[in-house]
Amino acid sequence: xxxxxxxxxxxxxxxxxxxxxxxxxxxxxxxxxxxxxxxxxxxxxxxxxxxxxxxxxxxxxxxxxxxxxxxxxxxxxxxxxxxxxxxxxxxxxxxxxxxxxxxxxxxxxxxxxxxxxxxxxxxxxxxxxxxxxxxxxxxxxxxxxxxxxxxxxxxxxxxxxxxxxxxxxxxxxxxxxxxxxxxxxxxxxxxxxxxxxxxxxxxxxxxxxxxxxxxxxxxxxxxxxxxxxxxxxxxxxxxxxxxxxxxxxxxxxxxxxxxxxxxxxxxxxxxxxxxxxxxxxxxxxxxxxxxxxxxxxxxxxxxxxxxxxxxxxxxxxxxxxxxxxxxxxxxxxxxxxxxxxxxxxxxxxxxxxxxxxxxxxxxxxxxxxxx
Numbered sequence: 001x002x003x004x005x006x007x008x009x010x011x012x013x014x015x016x017x018x019x020x021x022x023x024x025x026x027x028x029x030x031x032x033x034x035x036x037x038x039x040x041x042x043x044x045x046x047x048x049x050x051x052x053x054x055x056x057x058x059x060x061x062x063x064x065x066x067x068x069x070x071x072x073x074x075x076x077x078x079x080x081x082x083x084x085x086x087x088x089x090x091x092x093x094x095x096x097x098x099x100x101x102x103x104x105x106x107x108x109x110x111x112x113x114x115x116x117x118x119x120x121x122x123x124x125x126x127x128x129x130x131x132x133x134x135x136x137x138x139x140x141x142x143x144x145x146x147x148x149x150x151x152x153x154x155x156x157x158x159x160x161x162x163x164x165x166x167x168x169x170x171x172x173x174x175x176x177x178x179x180x181x182x183x184x185x186x187x188x189x190x191x192x193x194x195x196x197x198x199x200x201x202x203x204x205x206x207x208x209x210x211x212x213x214x215x216x217x218x219x220x221x222x223x224x225x226x227x228x229x230x231x232x233x234x235x236x237x238x239x240x241x242x243x244x245x246x247x248x249x250x251x252x253x254x255x256x257x258x259x260x261x262x263x264x265x266x267x268x269x270x271x272x273x274x275x276x277x278x279x280x281x282x283x284x285x286x287x288x289x290x291x292x293x294x295x296x297x298x299x300x301x302x303x304x305x306x307x308x309x310x311x312x313x314x315x316x317x318x319x320x321x322x323x324x325x326x327x328x329x330x331x332x333x334x335x336x337x338x339x340x341x342x343x344x345x346x347x348x349x350x351x352x353x354x355x356x357x358x359x360x361x362x363x364x365x366x367x368x369x370x371x
Contacts, residue, residue, distance in 0.1 A: 081352040081353050081355060082350070082351070082352055082353075083144050083347065083351045083352060083353055083368065083370055084139055084142055084143070084144055084349065084351075086353060086361075086368065087136045087139065087144060087361060087368065088136065089136055089137070089138060089279055089281045089282070089285075090135055090136060090281040090284065090285065091135065091136045091361035091362075091367075091368065092133060092134065092135055092136075092149075092359075092361050092362070092363060092364050092366070092367035092368070093134045093135065093136060093144070093146055093361070093367050093368050093370060094134075094358075094367040094368065094369045094370065095134040095146055095181070095183070095345060095347075095370065096181065097128070097178070097179040097180060097181045097184075097345075098180055098181045098182070099128070100128040100177055100178050104177050105123065105126065105127075105128070105177065105178070106123070107177075108126065108173065108174055108177045108178075109121055109122060109123060109126055111170065111173070111249065112126070112156065112157075112170055112174070114249075114251060115162055115165070115166040115169070115170060115249040115250070115251060116156065116157060116158050116159065116162060116163055116166060116170055117158060117159035117160035117161065117162035117163035117166075117327070117334070117336060118157040118158065118159040118160075118163070118336060118338075120157040120338060121156060121157055125154060125155050125156075125157075125338070126154050126155075126156070126174070126178075127154050128178045128179070129152055129153060129154065129178075132148045132149065132150070132152070132179075132343075133148070133149040133150075133364040133367070134146040134147070134148060134149065134345065134367075135147055135148075135149050135285060136361075137194065137285065137344060138197075138198075142349050143185065143346050143347060143348070143349050144346075144347045144351065145344060145345065145346050145347070146344065146345040146347065147190065147285060147342055147343070147344050147345075148179075148342055148343050149364070150288065150293065150294070151293070151294045151295070151296035151339075151340035151341065151342055152296070152340040152341050152342075152343070153294075153340060154178075154340060154341075155338040155339055155340050156170065156171065156174060156297065156338060156339070156340075156341060157336060157337070157338035158170070158297070158314055158325075158327060158336050158337070158338075159327065159334060159335070159336025159337075160327060160328055160334035160335075160336060161223035161224070161252050161255075161312070161327065161328040161334065162223075162250070162251065162252055163314065163327040163328070163334075163336050164223045164225065164301060164312045164313070164314060164327035164328050165223050165224055165225040165249075165250040165252055166225075166246070166249045166250060167297070167299060167300075167301060167314040167327070168244055168245065168246035168299045168300065168301065169246040169247075169248065169249050170249070171188075171189040171297055171299035171341055172187075172188040172189050172246075172299050174189070174341065175187050175188055175189045175341060175343040175344070176188065178343070179343040179345065181345075183347055183348055183351050183370060183371075184345050184346060184347055184348065185346050185347070185348050185349075186345075186346040187343060187344070187345055187346070188299065188343075188344055189297065189298070189299040189341050189342060189343065189344065190296070190298055190299070190341075190342035190343075190344050191244040191298055191299050191300050191344075192243060192244060192298050192300035192302075192315050192322075193243075193244055193300070194344065195272075195282075195286060195298075195317075195322065198277050198278055198279065198282045199276055199277060199278070200275070200276060200277065200278055201276075204268040207268040207269070207270050208265070208267060208268045208269070208304075210265045210304075211265055211266070211267065211268055212264065212265060212266075213264070213265050214262060214263065214264055214265075215263055215264075215265060215305055215306065215307065215310075216260045216261060216262050216263070216307070217261055217263070217305050217306065217307060217308055217309050217310045217330050218307065218308050218309075219261075219308060219309050219310065219329075219330040219331040219332075220257045220258055220259055220260075220261040220330060221255050221256065221257055221261075221328070221329075221330045221331065221332040222256050222257070222258060222261060222263075222310070222312070222328075222330060223252065223256070223312050223327070223328050224250050224252045224256055225241070225246070225250055225301075226263075226303075226312070227239075227256075228240050228241045229241050229242075229243075229301070230242060231264040231266075232262075232263055232264055232303065233258060233261070233262060233263070234260075234262035243266055243300045243301050243302060244298075244299055244300040244301075255332055261310065261330060263303055263305065263310055264303065265303060265304060265305070266301075266302045266303050266304075267302040267303060267304035267311075267313065267324055268302075268322070269321065269322050269323050269324065270321070270322050271320060271321045271322075272286060272287055272320050272321065272322065286317060286320075287317070287319075287320035290319055290320035293319070293320070294339075294340055295316055295317065295318040295319075295339045295340065296316060296317055296339055296340045296341050296342050297314065297315075297316050297339045297340070297341050297342075298314070298315040298316055298317065298322075298342075299341075300314070300315045301313065301314060301315075302314075302315055302324050304324065305330070309329060309330050309331055310329070310330035311324075311326050311328075311329055311330075312326070312327050312328040312329070312330075313325055313326055313327060314327055316337075316339055325337050347370070351370050351371070352370065352371055353368050353369065353370060353371075354369035354370060354371040356369075357369040358370075
């Protein structure tokens with residue numbers, strides 16, 4: 001009897017438990033799947049998130065398109081106004097160098113006094129000339145190079161073995177001292193290579209049959225920098241310096257001799273003509289068509305001579321003719337001169353035309369204004 005009663009109670013408890021579980025399951029299903037159920041809410045939240053992301057992406061795309069458009073317009077405008085995209089050889093440019101300070105000019109004169117071989121370089125012979133006009137020499141390596149329209153009235157005296165030793169350094173540094181600016185990446189004097197690079201013929205042995213040939217003079221004195229020049233003193237390619245290169249000044253105070261004195265001829269001279277150049281405009285730039293053009297130095301050395309004597313020279317241009325001037329002679333003799341110079345300005349590649357104030361480059365008055 002008691003066993004049957006216990007079984008009845010257990011069955012009733014099981015039924016009640018099942019009923020409760022069914023009620024709870026119904027509530028859970030309703031909570032999850034009803035109109036306001038968790039599943040519905042989760043789906044709605046997902047839908048809203050996707051829509052918000054799509055809207056953000058749309059707005060971001062519009063912003064990016066606008067930024068790209070503005071950048072492209074800016075690049076196009078800048079490219080249109082870049083000086084390198086507009087100019088040609090011979091065009092006039094309104095270039096204004098920084099004002100050279102008295103301190104810097106005096107320091108340059110001191111160096112000239114120490115290294116030029118002459119005491120004739122003074123404040124009366126070296127000034128910054130504010131009236132120079134500037135023309136396009138060439139566009140090279142995406143940079144515009146300018147040259148003064150005429151040689152300077154300021155003159156530099158070079159003489160003796162130190163005149164030869166330091167011509168390149170002194171001429172280049174003088175130009176940089178007097179005619180530098182924030183728009184320039186380099187300032188130097190005109191070099192023989194600036195002329196040669198635009199000549200039709202580069203075979204200088206047709207001008208001087210001894211060009212490039214070795215010779216050994218019996219007179220054996222030589223300037224100190226020769227030991228650093230490529231091809232001189234029998235050093236083959238061991239020398240570091242080309243004809244128009246110099247890294248630091250040399251203050252030679254005594255003579256040098258070599259036995260043998262083995263040299264290489266690097267000298268040529270020529271009266272320039274229109275047909276010598278790949279662009280006739282260069283004849284005008286280098287010689288002013290041989291009209292009222294004063295003599296000017298090139299910051300380039302050269303060596304000439306014969307079986308007896310060697311001549312250590314600095315190149316110059318006079319009356320449309322490329323010459324060289326003896327500085328030192330291997331019999332321990334010297335000479336020298338004072339000439340003007342031709343500053344060459346290499347402008348920064350990002351220099352632009354100042355369109356609000358610019359001309360068309362055809363004359364000095366209508367030169368391209370730059371910034």
